[in-house]
Amino acid sequence: MPKPQKHxxxxxxxxxxxxxxxxxxxxxxxxxxxxxxxxxAYAEAKVYLVGGLARNMVRKLRLSHDEVRPF
Known part of the structure; x- marks a missing residue:
């Protein structure tokens, strides 16, 4: 049985x-x-994927699952 994908x-x-x-x-x-x-979250905007964040940065920023946070 395959594992579910990680966030x-x-x-x-x-x-x-x-x-x-x-x-x-x-x-x-x-x-x-x-x-x-x-x-x-931004209905009237164009959105583009530009990259990812390292796991340690996610921890430092205290991001949680299914969260969208602007910087």
Missing amino acids: KAHLVVVLRKGQPRCVCAAVKRTPEEALAATKA
């Missing part, structure tokens, strides 16, 4: 018209889930 922190950039760029960390199982969660 990972994905970095997503949010582009909104007339506003500066915003980088968010989304803790989800897949990049697609991270993009969907960020798009739900």
Whole structure:
């Protein structure tokens, strides 16, 4: 039986018209889930996946599962 995927922190950039760029960390199982969660938080914006965060940075920032946090 396969193991369930672990949560990972994905970095997503949010582009909104007339506003500066915003980088968010989304803790989800897949990049697609991270993009969907960020798009739900920022409805009128374009979102792009730009990378990930190391596990120790996730701990230092105290990010939890299924969380989207802007930086």
